[in-house]
Amino acid sequence: MTRPRTWFITGASRGLGRALTEAVLAAGDRVVGAARDVSPLAGLAAAHPDALRTIALDISDRAAVLTGVERAIAAFDGLDVVVNNAGGMLYGMVEEATEEQIRAHFDVNFFGAVWVSQAVLPHLRERKAGRILQVASMGSGGGVATVGFYGAGKAALASLGEALAMEAEPFGVRVTVVQMGGYATELFTRGTTATAPHPAYDDLRARMAEMWGDETGPAPETAAPALLELSRLPEPPRQLVVGSASFDMVQEMDRTRTADLLRWEDLSRMAPG
Template sequence: MSKSRIWFITGASRGLGRAFAEAALAAGDRVVAAARNVEPLEELADQHPGRLVPLALDVADRGAVFDGVERAAAAFGGLDVVVNNAGGMLYGMVEEATEEQIRAHLDVNFFGAVWVAQAVLPHLRARGGGRLLQVTSMGSGGGMATVGFYGAGKAALDSVSEALAMEAEGYGVKVTIVQMGGYNTGLFTTGTTNTDPLPEYAALRTRMEEMWGDAVAPEPATAAPAVMELVALPDPPRRLIVGSQSFDHVLEMGRAQTDAYRSWEHLSRLAPG
Protein backbone atom coordinates (compact mmCIF):
# COMPACT_ATOMS: atom_id res chain seq x y z
CA MET A 1 0.00 0.00 0.00
CA SER A 2 0.95 3.62 -0.34
CA LYS A 3 2.37 5.39 2.69
CA SER A 4 -0.75 7.51 2.98
CA ARG A 5 -3.60 5.02 2.89
CA ILE A 6 -7.18 5.60 1.82
CA TRP A 7 -9.78 4.21 4.20
CA PHE A 8 -13.47 3.49 3.72
CA ILE A 9 -15.22 2.97 7.07
CA THR A 10 -18.90 2.20 7.56
CA GLY A 11 -20.71 3.10 10.76
CA ALA A 12 -18.16 5.88 11.21
CA SER A 13 -20.24 8.49 13.02
CA ARG A 14 -19.79 6.96 16.49
CA GLY A 15 -18.26 4.12 18.45
CA LEU A 16 -15.57 1.96 16.92
CA GLY A 17 -16.01 3.35 13.41
CA ARG A 18 -15.42 6.88 14.67
CA ALA A 19 -12.39 5.75 16.69
CA PHE A 20 -10.84 4.01 13.68
CA ALA A 21 -11.45 7.08 11.51
CA GLU A 22 -9.76 9.35 14.04
CA ALA A 23 -6.78 6.99 14.36
CA ALA A 24 -6.35 6.80 10.59
CA LEU A 25 -6.45 10.59 10.31
CA ALA A 26 -3.92 10.91 13.13
CA ALA A 27 -1.62 8.60 11.15
CA GLY A 28 -1.79 10.94 8.15
CA ASP A 29 -4.20 8.80 6.15
CA ARG A 30 -7.33 9.87 4.27
CA VAL A 31 -10.79 8.60 5.17
CA VAL A 32 -14.19 8.28 3.57
CA ALA A 33 -16.47 7.98 6.59
CA ALA A 34 -19.89 6.47 5.88
CA ALA A 35 -22.91 6.62 8.16
CA ARG A 36 -26.65 7.00 7.93
CA ASN A 37 -26.34 10.33 9.75
CA VAL A 38 -23.14 12.20 8.87
CA GLU A 39 -23.87 15.28 10.97
CA PRO A 40 -21.62 14.06 13.84
CA LEU A 41 -18.75 13.85 11.32
CA GLU A 42 -18.87 17.49 10.22
CA GLU A 43 -16.64 18.75 13.04
CA LEU A 44 -14.10 16.01 12.34
CA ALA A 45 -14.09 16.95 8.66
CA ASP A 46 -13.46 20.58 9.60
CA GLN A 47 -10.50 19.50 11.73
CA HIS A 48 -8.97 17.57 8.81
CA PRO A 49 -9.72 19.60 5.69
CA GLY A 50 -9.29 17.62 2.50
CA ARG A 51 -8.62 14.35 4.31
CA LEU A 52 -12.05 13.30 5.59
CA VAL A 53 -15.09 12.91 3.35
CA PRO A 54 -18.38 12.17 5.14
CA LEU A 55 -20.68 9.93 3.09
CA ALA A 56 -24.37 9.47 3.92
CA LEU A 57 -25.11 5.78 3.42
CA ASP A 58 -27.57 3.12 4.57
CA VAL A 59 -25.76 -0.19 4.10
CA ALA A 60 -29.07 -2.07 4.05
CA ASP A 61 -29.74 -0.56 0.60
CA ARG A 62 -27.64 -2.57 -1.87
CA GLY A 63 -27.98 -0.08 -4.70
CA ALA A 64 -27.01 2.77 -2.43
CA VAL A 65 -23.98 0.81 -1.23
CA PHE A 66 -22.67 0.28 -4.76
CA ASP A 67 -23.26 3.94 -5.64
CA GLY A 68 -21.67 5.06 -2.37
CA VAL A 69 -18.57 2.92 -2.88
CA GLU A 70 -18.12 4.42 -6.34
CA ARG A 71 -18.21 7.89 -4.78
CA ALA A 72 -15.86 6.78 -2.01
CA ALA A 73 -13.31 5.41 -4.48
CA ALA A 74 -13.51 8.58 -6.56
CA ALA A 75 -13.00 10.86 -3.56
CA PHE A 76 -9.27 10.13 -3.24
CA GLY A 77 -8.59 7.96 -6.27
CA GLY A 78 -9.00 4.47 -4.84
CA LEU A 79 -9.37 2.41 -1.67
CA ASP A 80 -6.71 0.73 0.46
CA VAL A 81 -8.40 -0.22 3.73
CA VAL A 82 -12.09 -1.04 4.11
CA VAL A 83 -13.60 -1.43 7.57
CA ASN A 84 -16.98 -3.16 7.40
CA ASN A 85 -18.19 -1.90 10.76
CA ALA A 86 -21.81 -0.69 10.51
CA GLY A 87 -24.22 -2.59 12.74
CA GLY A 88 -26.87 -2.50 15.39
CA MET A 89 -28.41 -4.59 18.16
CA LEU A 90 -31.71 -6.46 18.32
CA TYR A 91 -32.24 -7.10 22.02
CA GLY A 92 -34.77 -9.67 23.15
CA MET A 93 -35.71 -13.33 23.17
CA VAL A 94 -36.01 -15.24 19.91
CA GLU A 95 -39.74 -15.81 20.38
CA GLU A 96 -40.36 -12.11 21.01
CA ALA A 97 -38.80 -10.74 17.83
CA THR A 98 -41.08 -9.82 14.95
CA GLU A 99 -40.33 -10.73 11.35
CA GLU A 100 -39.86 -7.05 10.57
CA GLN A 101 -37.34 -6.63 13.40
CA ILE A 102 -35.36 -9.72 12.43
CA ARG A 103 -35.17 -8.84 8.75
CA ALA A 104 -34.25 -5.21 9.47
CA HIS A 105 -31.51 -6.34 11.84
CA LEU A 106 -29.94 -8.81 9.43
CA ASP A 107 -30.31 -6.34 6.55
CA VAL A 108 -27.73 -4.19 8.34
CA ASN A 109 -25.56 -6.60 10.32
CA PHE A 110 -25.23 -9.32 7.71
CA PHE A 111 -26.53 -8.33 4.29
CA GLY A 112 -25.22 -4.77 4.60
CA ALA A 113 -21.72 -6.09 5.25
CA VAL A 114 -22.03 -8.45 2.28
CA TRP A 115 -23.11 -5.60 -0.02
CA VAL A 116 -20.12 -3.52 1.08
CA ALA A 117 -17.72 -6.43 0.50
CA GLN A 118 -19.15 -7.06 -2.97
CA ALA A 119 -18.92 -3.39 -3.89
CA VAL A 120 -15.36 -2.76 -2.69
CA LEU A 121 -13.64 -5.87 -4.05
CA PRO A 122 -13.35 -4.63 -7.66
CA HIS A 123 -11.72 -1.43 -6.38
CA LEU A 124 -9.27 -3.31 -4.16
CA ARG A 125 -8.34 -5.61 -7.04
CA ALA A 126 -7.82 -2.59 -9.28
CA ARG A 127 -5.49 -1.20 -6.63
CA GLY A 128 -3.48 -4.43 -6.73
CA GLY A 129 -4.58 -5.45 -3.24
CA GLY A 130 -5.74 -3.99 0.02
CA ARG A 131 -7.27 -4.79 3.38
CA LEU A 132 -10.85 -5.68 4.20
CA LEU A 133 -11.66 -5.80 7.90
CA GLN A 134 -14.90 -7.61 8.67
CA VAL A 135 -15.98 -6.45 12.13
CA THR A 136 -17.77 -9.25 13.97
CA SER A 137 -17.81 -10.10 17.68
CA MET A 138 -15.92 -12.10 20.26
CA GLY A 139 -19.25 -13.83 20.92
CA SER A 140 -19.96 -14.87 17.34
CA GLY A 141 -18.96 -18.46 18.05
CA GLY A 142 -22.13 -19.17 20.00
CA GLY A 143 -25.57 -17.82 20.78
CA MET A 144 -26.75 -16.28 24.04
CA ALA A 145 -30.20 -15.42 25.34
CA THR A 146 -31.45 -11.88 24.56
CA VAL A 147 -28.81 -11.30 21.86
CA GLY A 148 -29.43 -14.34 19.68
CA PHE A 149 -30.03 -12.45 16.45
CA TYR A 150 -26.98 -10.25 16.95
CA GLY A 151 -24.87 -13.39 17.38
CA ALA A 152 -26.55 -15.02 14.38
CA GLY A 153 -25.71 -12.11 12.08
CA LYS A 154 -22.12 -11.99 13.26
CA ALA A 155 -21.73 -15.78 12.98
CA ALA A 156 -23.03 -15.66 9.42
CA LEU A 157 -20.62 -12.84 8.60
CA ASP A 158 -17.79 -14.89 10.14
CA SER A 159 -18.53 -17.82 7.85
CA VAL A 160 -18.93 -15.74 4.70
CA SER A 161 -15.74 -13.85 5.51
CA GLU A 162 -13.74 -17.08 5.75
CA ALA A 163 -14.89 -17.94 2.24
CA LEU A 164 -14.26 -14.39 1.05
CA ALA A 165 -10.71 -14.50 2.38
CA MET A 166 -9.96 -17.57 0.29
CA GLU A 167 -11.55 -16.04 -2.80
CA ALA A 168 -9.79 -12.66 -2.53
CA GLU A 169 -6.28 -13.60 -1.44
CA GLY A 170 -5.18 -14.46 -4.97
CA TYR A 171 -5.64 -10.79 -5.88
CA GLY A 172 -3.61 -9.46 -2.96
CA VAL A 173 -6.69 -8.59 -0.92
CA LYS A 174 -6.23 -9.58 2.73
CA VAL A 175 -9.44 -10.22 4.67
CA THR A 176 -9.35 -10.23 8.46
CA ILE A 177 -12.30 -11.12 10.68
CA VAL A 178 -11.97 -8.65 13.55
CA GLN A 179 -13.72 -10.15 16.57
CA MET A 180 -14.35 -7.15 18.78
CA GLY A 181 -14.69 -7.34 22.53
CA GLY A 182 -17.02 -5.15 24.55
CA TYR A 183 -16.45 -1.41 24.13
CA ASN A 184 -18.47 1.65 25.10
CA THR A 185 -19.92 2.17 21.63
CA GLY A 186 -23.56 2.94 22.42
CA LEU A 187 -24.59 -0.36 20.82
CA PHE A 188 -26.92 -1.17 23.73
CA THR A 189 -28.47 2.31 23.77
CA THR A 190 -28.70 4.34 20.57
CA GLY A 191 -27.90 1.30 18.43
CA THR A 192 -30.52 -1.01 19.94
CA THR A 193 -33.97 -2.17 18.86
CA ASN A 194 -35.87 -3.82 21.72
CA THR A 195 -38.49 -6.52 21.41
CA ASP A 196 -41.76 -6.36 23.34
CA PRO A 197 -41.05 -8.55 26.40
CA LEU A 198 -43.15 -11.63 27.03
CA PRO A 199 -43.89 -12.30 30.71
CA GLU A 200 -42.78 -15.92 30.32
CA TYR A 201 -39.16 -14.72 30.03
CA ALA A 202 -39.17 -12.20 32.89
CA ALA A 203 -36.97 -14.27 35.19
CA LEU A 204 -34.46 -15.14 32.48
CA ARG A 205 -34.36 -11.52 31.31
CA THR A 206 -33.54 -10.40 34.85
CA ARG A 207 -30.76 -12.99 35.12
CA MET A 208 -29.26 -11.89 31.81
CA GLU A 209 -29.35 -8.22 32.80
CA GLU A 210 -27.62 -9.09 36.06
CA MET A 211 -25.00 -11.06 34.10
CA TRP A 212 -24.32 -8.10 31.79
CA GLY A 213 -23.81 -6.07 34.98
CA ASP A 214 -22.91 -2.41 35.35
CA ALA A 215 -19.19 -2.65 34.54
CA VAL A 216 -17.93 0.28 32.48
CA ALA A 217 -16.63 -0.90 29.12
CA PRO A 218 -13.41 0.61 27.73
CA GLU A 219 -13.63 3.46 25.26
CA PRO A 220 -13.51 2.61 21.54
CA ALA A 221 -10.31 4.61 21.08
CA THR A 222 -8.46 1.98 23.14
CA ALA A 223 -9.13 -0.58 20.38
CA ALA A 224 -7.71 1.59 17.61
CA PRO A 225 -3.97 0.86 18.17
CA ALA A 226 -4.54 -2.87 17.55
CA VAL A 227 -6.38 -2.14 14.30
CA MET A 228 -3.73 0.32 13.13
CA GLU A 229 -1.02 -2.27 13.71
CA LEU A 230 -3.14 -4.92 12.01
CA VAL A 231 -3.49 -2.99 8.74
CA ALA A 232 0.27 -2.34 8.70
CA LEU A 233 1.16 -6.04 8.80
CA PRO A 234 2.43 -7.47 5.49
CA ASP A 235 0.78 -10.81 6.25
CA PRO A 236 -2.16 -10.16 8.58
CA PRO A 237 -4.08 -12.92 10.37
CA ARG A 238 -7.41 -14.13 9.03
CA ARG A 239 -8.90 -13.71 12.52
CA LEU A 240 -8.05 -11.34 15.33
CA ILE A 241 -9.69 -10.98 18.74
CA VAL A 242 -9.48 -7.35 19.85
CA GLY A 243 -9.53 -7.07 23.62
CA SER A 244 -7.43 -8.68 26.32
CA GLN A 245 -10.34 -9.88 28.45
CA SER A 246 -12.21 -10.97 25.33
CA PHE A 247 -9.20 -13.03 24.22
CA ASP A 248 -9.38 -14.98 27.48
CA HIS A 249 -13.15 -15.40 27.20
CA VAL A 250 -12.98 -16.72 23.63
CA LEU A 251 -10.32 -19.27 24.56
CA GLU A 252 -12.39 -20.34 27.56
CA MET A 253 -15.49 -20.77 25.39
CA GLY A 254 -13.48 -22.80 22.91
CA ARG A 255 -12.20 -25.11 25.62
CA ALA A 256 -15.71 -25.56 27.02
CA GLN A 257 -17.04 -26.43 23.58
CA THR A 258 -14.26 -28.97 23.02
CA ASP A 259 -14.95 -30.53 26.42
CA ALA A 260 -18.66 -30.80 25.58
CA TYR A 261 -17.88 -32.53 22.29
CA ARG A 262 -15.53 -34.96 24.04
CA SER A 263 -18.11 -35.84 26.67
CA TRP A 264 -20.46 -37.09 23.93
CA GLU A 265 -17.80 -38.54 21.64
CA HIS A 266 -19.14 -42.06 22.13
CA LEU A 267 -22.52 -41.00 20.75
CA SER A 268 -20.99 -39.14 17.80
CA ARG A 269 -18.96 -42.19 16.82
CA LEU A 270 -22.01 -44.42 16.59
CA ALA A 271 -22.55 -42.95 13.14
CA PRO A 272 -20.00 -43.61 10.34
CA GLY A 273 -20.24 -40.27 8.50
Protein backbone atom coordinates in the same frame (compact mmCIF):
# COMPACT_ATOMS: atom_id res chain seq x y z
CA MET B 1 7.95 8.83 1.74
CA THR B 2 5.06 6.38 2.09
CA ARG B 3 1.85 7.63 0.54
CA PRO B 4 -1.17 7.93 2.82
CA ARG B 5 -3.63 5.08 2.61
CA THR B 6 -7.35 5.62 2.05
CA TRP B 7 -9.83 3.94 4.39
CA PHE B 8 -13.54 3.40 3.82
CA ILE B 9 -15.25 3.01 7.21
CA THR B 10 -18.95 2.33 7.63
CA GLY B 11 -20.67 3.41 10.83
CA ALA B 12 -18.02 6.11 11.07
CA SER B 13 -19.99 8.74 12.96
CA ARG B 14 -20.09 7.05 16.38
CA GLY B 15 -18.54 4.40 18.59
CA LEU B 16 -15.77 2.25 17.19
CA GLY B 17 -16.15 3.73 13.71
CA ARG B 18 -15.64 7.27 15.01
CA ALA B 19 -12.70 6.23 17.20
CA LEU B 20 -11.04 4.43 14.31
CA THR B 21 -11.64 7.36 11.97
CA GLU B 22 -9.90 9.70 14.41
CA ALA B 23 -6.98 7.30 14.86
CA VAL B 24 -6.54 6.82 11.12
CA LEU B 25 -6.48 10.57 10.54
CA ALA B 26 -3.98 11.04 13.39
CA ALA B 27 -1.76 8.42 11.73
CA GLY B 28 -1.67 10.50 8.54
CA ASP B 29 -4.03 8.40 6.43
CA ARG B 30 -7.25 9.49 4.72
CA VAL B 31 -10.81 8.39 5.43
CA VAL B 32 -14.10 8.21 3.61
CA GLY B 33 -16.54 7.91 6.49
CA ALA B 34 -20.01 6.53 5.81
CA ALA B 35 -23.04 6.55 8.09
CA ARG B 36 -26.77 7.11 7.90
CA ASP B 37 -26.23 10.38 9.74
CA VAL B 38 -22.85 11.97 9.07
CA SER B 39 -23.59 15.23 10.92
CA PRO B 40 -21.55 14.13 14.00
CA LEU B 41 -18.50 14.09 11.70
CA ALA B 42 -18.87 17.73 10.64
CA GLY B 43 -16.36 19.10 13.13
CA LEU B 44 -13.82 16.38 12.34
CA ALA B 45 -14.23 17.00 8.61
CA ALA B 46 -13.67 20.73 9.11
CA ALA B 47 -10.47 19.97 11.05
CA HIS B 48 -9.24 17.61 8.30
CA PRO B 49 -10.53 19.12 5.04
CA ASP B 50 -7.93 17.35 2.90
CA ALA B 51 -8.12 13.95 4.57
CA LEU B 52 -11.76 13.22 5.48
CA ARG B 53 -14.77 12.89 3.22
CA THR B 54 -18.20 11.86 4.47
CA ILE B 55 -20.98 9.98 2.70
CA ALA B 56 -24.53 9.65 4.02
CA LEU B 57 -25.27 6.00 3.37
CA ASP B 58 -27.81 3.36 4.42
CA ILE B 59 -25.84 0.15 3.90
CA SER B 60 -29.03 -1.94 3.88
CA ASP B 61 -29.79 -0.39 0.47
CA ARG B 62 -27.67 -2.32 -2.04
CA ALA B 63 -28.10 0.20 -4.86
CA ALA B 64 -27.08 3.03 -2.54
CA VAL B 65 -24.02 1.06 -1.44
CA LEU B 66 -22.87 0.56 -5.03
CA THR B 67 -23.19 4.29 -5.69
CA GLY B 68 -21.61 5.20 -2.36
CA VAL B 69 -18.58 3.00 -2.95
CA GLU B 70 -18.03 4.60 -6.36
CA ARG B 71 -18.10 8.01 -4.65
CA ALA B 72 -15.67 6.74 -2.02
CA ILE B 73 -13.26 5.47 -4.66
CA ALA B 74 -13.44 8.78 -6.52
CA ALA B 75 -12.88 10.87 -3.36
CA PHE B 76 -9.17 10.02 -3.11
CA ASP B 77 -8.69 8.02 -6.31
CA GLY B 78 -8.83 4.58 -4.73
CA LEU B 79 -9.33 2.58 -1.55
CA ASP B 80 -6.80 0.65 0.51
CA VAL B 81 -8.60 -0.46 3.69
CA VAL B 82 -12.33 -1.19 3.97
CA VAL B 83 -13.90 -1.57 7.42
CA ASN B 84 -17.37 -3.09 7.61
CA ASN B 85 -18.19 -1.68 11.02
CA ALA B 86 -21.80 -0.44 10.84
CA GLY B 87 -24.26 -2.45 12.88
CA GLY B 88 -26.88 -2.49 15.59
CA MET B 89 -28.35 -4.65 18.33
CA LEU B 90 -31.65 -6.52 18.39
CA TYR B 91 -32.24 -7.22 22.08
CA GLY B 92 -34.78 -9.80 23.16
CA MET B 93 -35.75 -13.44 23.11
CA VAL B 94 -36.05 -15.35 19.84
CA GLU B 95 -39.80 -15.90 20.27
CA GLU B 96 -40.42 -12.20 20.89
CA ALA B 97 -38.82 -10.75 17.76
CA THR B 98 -41.05 -9.74 14.88
CA GLU B 99 -40.29 -10.60 11.28
CA GLU B 100 -39.78 -6.90 10.56
CA GLN B 101 -37.25 -6.56 13.40
CA ILE B 102 -35.34 -9.67 12.36
CA ARG B 103 -35.11 -8.72 8.70
CA ALA B 104 -34.13 -5.13 9.49
CA HIS B 105 -31.41 -6.38 11.84
CA PHE B 106 -29.87 -8.73 9.28
CA ASP B 107 -30.20 -6.13 6.54
CA VAL B 108 -27.70 -3.98 8.42
CA ASN B 109 -25.53 -6.40 10.41
CA PHE B 110 -25.08 -8.99 7.69
CA PHE B 111 -26.37 -7.98 4.27
CA GLY B 112 -24.99 -4.44 4.55
CA ALA B 113 -21.48 -5.83 4.96
CA VAL B 114 -22.10 -8.20 2.04
CA TRP B 115 -23.15 -5.33 -0.24
CA VAL B 116 -20.08 -3.28 0.72
CA SER B 117 -17.77 -6.26 0.19
CA GLN B 118 -19.25 -6.99 -3.21
CA ALA B 119 -18.97 -3.34 -4.20
CA VAL B 120 -15.32 -2.87 -3.23
CA LEU B 121 -13.93 -6.21 -4.41
CA PRO B 122 -13.75 -5.44 -8.16
CA HIS B 123 -11.74 -2.29 -7.37
CA LEU B 124 -9.37 -4.02 -4.92
CA ARG B 125 -9.02 -7.04 -7.18
CA GLU B 126 -8.05 -4.83 -10.11
CA ARG B 127 -5.45 -3.07 -7.97
CA LYS B 128 -4.21 -6.46 -6.67
CA ALA B 129 -4.06 -5.03 -3.16
CA GLY B 130 -6.22 -3.99 -0.24
CA ARG B 131 -7.58 -4.96 3.13
CA ILE B 132 -11.12 -5.72 4.29
CA LEU B 133 -11.86 -5.82 8.01
CA GLN B 134 -15.17 -7.48 8.86
CA VAL B 135 -16.16 -6.33 12.35
CA ALA B 136 -17.77 -9.29 14.08
CA SER B 137 -18.00 -10.12 17.78
CA MET B 138 -16.10 -12.24 20.27
CA GLY B 139 -19.48 -13.90 20.97
CA SER B 140 -20.13 -14.91 17.37
CA GLY B 141 -18.99 -18.47 18.03
CA GLY B 142 -22.09 -19.32 20.05
CA GLY B 143 -25.55 -18.07 20.94
CA VAL B 144 -26.52 -16.26 24.13
CA ALA B 145 -30.06 -15.58 25.35
CA THR B 146 -31.45 -12.06 24.68
CA VAL B 147 -28.80 -11.33 22.02
CA GLY B 148 -29.31 -14.36 19.81
CA PHE B 149 -30.00 -12.43 16.62
CA TYR B 150 -26.98 -10.20 17.13
CA GLY B 151 -24.75 -13.26 17.60
CA ALA B 152 -26.35 -15.00 14.63
CA GLY B 153 -25.70 -12.04 12.33
CA LYS B 154 -22.11 -11.73 13.49
CA ALA B 155 -21.57 -15.50 13.17
CA ALA B 156 -22.85 -15.36 9.59
CA LEU B 157 -20.54 -12.43 8.87
CA ALA B 158 -17.58 -14.28 10.40
CA SER B 159 -18.23 -17.43 8.38
CA LEU B 160 -18.65 -15.46 5.17
CA GLY B 161 -15.52 -13.47 6.01
CA GLU B 162 -13.41 -16.62 6.16
CA ALA B 163 -14.79 -17.74 2.80
CA LEU B 164 -14.14 -14.29 1.36
CA ALA B 165 -10.56 -14.41 2.65
CA MET B 166 -9.93 -17.62 0.69
CA GLU B 167 -11.49 -16.16 -2.44
CA ALA B 168 -9.73 -12.79 -2.29
CA GLU B 169 -6.19 -13.77 -1.26
CA PRO B 170 -5.11 -14.92 -4.76
CA PHE B 171 -5.77 -11.35 -5.93
CA GLY B 172 -3.66 -9.74 -3.20
CA VAL B 173 -6.68 -8.72 -1.10
CA ARG B 174 -6.51 -9.75 2.55
CA VAL B 175 -9.62 -10.19 4.71
CA THR B 176 -9.69 -10.37 8.51
CA VAL B 177 -12.69 -11.10 10.70
CA VAL B 178 -12.26 -8.82 13.70
CA GLN B 179 -13.84 -10.36 16.79
CA MET B 180 -14.46 -7.32 18.94
CA GLY B 181 -14.95 -7.50 22.68
CA GLY B 182 -17.26 -5.31 24.72
CA TYR B 183 -16.48 -1.62 24.25
CA ALA B 184 -18.45 1.47 25.26
CA THR B 185 -19.88 2.13 21.79
CA GLU B 186 -23.55 2.95 22.57
CA LEU B 187 -24.50 -0.43 21.05
CA PHE B 188 -26.80 -1.20 23.99
CA THR B 189 -28.33 2.29 24.00
CA ARG B 190 -28.56 4.29 20.79
CA GLY B 191 -27.86 1.24 18.64
CA THR B 192 -30.43 -1.11 20.17
CA THR B 193 -33.87 -2.20 19.01
CA ALA B 194 -35.76 -4.08 21.73
CA THR B 195 -38.47 -6.66 21.38
CA ALA B 196 -41.79 -6.44 23.24
CA PRO B 197 -41.08 -8.53 26.37
CA HIS B 198 -43.15 -11.66 26.95
CA PRO B 199 -43.79 -12.34 30.67
CA ALA B 200 -42.85 -15.99 30.27
CA TYR B 201 -39.21 -14.88 29.97
CA ASP B 202 -39.17 -12.40 32.87
CA ASP B 203 -36.99 -14.57 35.13
CA LEU B 204 -34.45 -15.37 32.43
CA ARG B 205 -34.39 -11.74 31.30
CA ALA B 206 -33.62 -10.63 34.85
CA ARG B 207 -30.82 -13.20 35.17
CA MET B 208 -29.30 -12.12 31.87
CA ALA B 209 -29.50 -8.44 32.83
CA GLU B 210 -27.68 -9.27 36.06
CA MET B 211 -25.06 -11.20 34.12
CA TRP B 212 -24.48 -8.31 31.71
CA GLY B 213 -24.18 -5.91 34.66
CA ASP B 214 -23.64 -2.18 34.38
CA GLU B 215 -20.05 -2.30 33.11
CA THR B 216 -19.89 -0.52 29.76
CA GLY B 217 -16.41 -1.70 28.86
CA PRO B 218 -13.35 0.31 27.82
CA ALA B 219 -13.54 3.25 25.45
CA PRO B 220 -13.44 2.26 21.75
CA GLU B 221 -10.39 4.50 21.31
CA THR B 222 -8.39 1.82 23.15
CA ALA B 223 -9.10 -0.70 20.38
CA ALA B 224 -8.00 1.54 17.51
CA PRO B 225 -4.21 0.94 17.85
CA ALA B 226 -4.71 -2.82 17.44
CA LEU B 227 -6.79 -2.29 14.30
CA LEU B 228 -4.21 0.10 12.85
CA GLU B 229 -1.45 -2.41 13.51
CA LEU B 230 -3.57 -5.19 11.97
CA SER B 231 -4.03 -3.12 8.81
CA ARG B 232 -0.26 -2.80 8.41
CA LEU B 233 0.64 -6.49 8.76
CA PRO B 234 1.98 -7.96 5.52
CA GLU B 235 0.46 -11.36 6.41
CA PRO B 236 -2.59 -10.58 8.55
CA PRO B 237 -4.62 -13.33 10.27
CA ARG B 238 -8.00 -14.32 8.93
CA GLN B 239 -9.44 -13.90 12.42
CA LEU B 240 -8.35 -11.69 15.30
CA VAL B 241 -9.84 -11.25 18.76
CA VAL B 242 -9.48 -7.62 19.84
CA GLY B 243 -9.31 -7.07 23.58
CA SER B 244 -7.22 -8.66 26.34
CA ALA B 245 -10.19 -9.64 28.50
CA SER B 246 -12.04 -10.78 25.39
CA PHE B 247 -9.10 -13.00 24.39
CA ASP B 248 -9.29 -14.74 27.78
CA MET B 249 -13.05 -15.23 27.46
CA VAL B 250 -12.83 -16.61 23.92
CA GLN B 251 -10.07 -18.96 25.00
CA GLU B 252 -12.23 -20.23 27.88
CA MET B 253 -15.26 -20.64 25.59
CA ASP B 254 -13.13 -22.70 23.21
CA ARG B 255 -11.95 -24.92 26.07
CA THR B 256 -15.56 -25.48 27.16
CA ARG B 257 -16.64 -26.37 23.63
CA THR B 258 -13.74 -28.81 23.25
CA ALA B 259 -14.57 -30.48 26.55
CA ASP B 260 -18.22 -30.82 25.51
CA LEU B 261 -17.19 -32.22 22.13
CA LEU B 262 -15.08 -34.93 23.80
CA ARG B 263 -17.78 -35.69 26.36
CA TRP B 264 -20.11 -36.83 23.58
CA GLU B 265 -17.46 -38.42 21.36
CA ASP B 266 -18.90 -41.93 21.62
CA LEU B 267 -22.35 -40.76 20.54
CA SER B 268 -20.86 -38.79 17.66
CA ARG B 269 -18.93 -41.84 16.46
CA MET B 270 -22.04 -44.00 16.32
CA ALA B 271 -22.62 -42.55 12.85
CA PRO B 272 -20.10 -43.27 10.08
CA GLY B 273 -20.25 -39.89 8.28
